[in-house]
Amino acid sequence: MNNQIPMVDLRAQYLRIKNDIDAAMARVVETTAFIKGPDCTAFEQEFAAFCEARDCVGVANGTDALIYALRAYGVGPGDEVVTVANTFIATGEAILLNGAIPVFVDVDDVTYTLDPTKLAAAITKKTKVIIPVHLYGHPCAMDAINKIACDHGLPVLEDSAQGHAATFNGKKAGSLGHAACFSFYPGKNLGAYGDAGAVVSNDPAFIAKVRQIANHGGGSNKYDNVVLGTNSRLDTLQAAVLRAKLKHLTQWTEERRERALLYARLLDGIPGLVLPKEGPGARSAWHLYTVRTPKRDGLIEELKKHGVATAVHYPRPIHLQPAMGPAGGKVGDLPVSEGLSREVVCLPLYPELPLTEVERIASLVRAFLAA
Numbered sequence: 013m014n015n016q017i018p019m020v021d022l023r024a025q026y027l028r029i030k031n032d033i034d035a036a037m038a039r040v041v042e043t044t045a046f047i048k049g050p051d052c053t054a055f056e057q058e059f060a061a062f063c064e065a066r067d068c069v070g071v072a073n074g075t076d077a078l079i080y081a082l083r084a085y086g087v088g089p090g091d092e093v094v095t096v097a098n099t100f101i102a103t104g105e106a107i108l109l110n111g112a113i114p115v116f117v118d119v120d121d122v123t124y125t126l127d128p129t130k131l132a133a134a135i136t137k138k139t140k141v142i143i144p145v146h147l148y149g150h151p152c153a154m155d156a157i158n159k160i161a162c163d164h165g166l167p168v169l170e171d172s173a174q175g176h177a178a179t180f181n182g183k184k185a186g187s188l189g190h191a192a193c194f195s196f197y198p199g200k201n202l203g204a205y206g207d208a209g210a211v212v213s214n215d216p217a218f219i220a221k222v223r224q225i226a227n228h229g230g231g232s233n234k235y236d237n238v239v240l241g242t243n244s245r246l247d248t249l250q251a252a253v254l255r256a257k258l259k260h261l262t263q264w265t266e267e268r269r270e271r272a273l274l275y276a277r278l279l280d281g282i283p284g285l286v287l288p289k290e291g292p293g294a295r296s297a298w299h300l301y302t303v304r305t306p307k308r309d310g311l312i313e314e315l316k317k318h319g320v321a322t323a324v325h326y327p328r329p330i331h332l333q334p335a336m337g338p339a340g341g342k343v344g345d346l347p348v349s350e351g352l353s354r355e356v357v358c359l360p361l362y363p364e365l366p367l368t369e370v371e372r373i374a375s376l377v378r379a380f381l382a383a
């Protein structure tokens with residue numbers, strides 16, 4: 013019987029830092045500081061510092077981070093937001109839920125992120141915001157994207173839900189645009205023990221706006237409700253867990269990198285197999301190790317037989333999701349994104365994954381594809 017290898021092993025991660033996590037959770041429970049407790053403020057400060065940004069507001073999840081960041085820009089009906097279709101549905105939902113229209117740009121076929129050479133053509137008089145997505149932890153070509161955004165006077169909002177700790181030209185994701193949205197869904201590189209998210213920016217006035225919207229449109233008093241808001245606060249138990257984990261994020265990212273480099277070495281030169289590559293200036297956070305092969309479906313079956321889990325991110329680009337309604341597109345609109353959706357597969361990659369398992373998975377992949 014082979015070892016069962018999951019896509020992520022949150023239990024193994026917990027066991028590495030059990031004492032810290034248990035103490036953090038007990039601290040919140042014992043003080044009953046469940047809402048807006050001291051750990052929330054402390055986490056916001058620590059996470060902003062980690063991202064090399066001035067300010068941060070915790071929210072309930074990454075989708076809300078996108079929704080309320082867009083609302084803070086004043087995005088609404090009649091507006092357009094330029095983004096990619098090679099992403100999780102939340103990126104598109106956040107735009108539509110504000111009444112705006114997503115305009116999808118194809119991705120670069122090396123980094124699988126927003127192709128800056130196609131960006132300018134997608135911008136119109138109605139464009140309000142540009143959302144590049146640091147997919148799989150790979151930072152977008154932010155120099156080129158920022159230049160085009162700047163030429164058009166548009167803010168860039170990073171969807172950094174997969175980008176924690178990635179860097180571009182030495183700068184951290186979270187400080188590469190005007191603002192950035194993060195998810196702390198348990199399986200993300202920095203994951204809570206439930207749902208959580210944040211918006212990070214060098215613009216404290218912008219963060220204050222998001223904070224206000226995410227807490228019932230509040231003014232300085234609890235019952236001053238000055239703008240239409242909602243309840244999308246980061247809860248204190250999650251903040252306490254995130255603080256305990258944030259201390260390890262740099263090391264965990266290095267451990268991901270070590271495994272990604274090992275895969276790259278062991279999988280090199282297999283005909284028909286395309287390995288993930290870092291673009292110029294990019295240092296990936298390796299949220300996912302995603303390979304590309306026309307034999308994807310067979311490879312998934314083969315690995316499953318040997319107890320190795322895989323995942324497909326994503327089997328359908330979001331412009332082809334019925335949920336996008338009339339804002340969606342048709343087959344052929346975004347050939348690179350559509351081609352990827354037929355051929356990509358993510359191999360297990362997490363800090364606790366034994367190197368011997370990387371070796372075993374790599375030889376299974378090689379044996380299957382060379383056959």
Ligand SMILES: *Cc1c(COP(=O)(O)O)cnc(C)c1O
Pocket residue numbers: 073074075076099100102103145171173174194195196197207208209
């Ligand atoms: C996970 C994810 C989100 C949404 O975050 P949640 O915390 O699950 O709401 C948004 N965008 C991308 C690219 C993601 O991977």
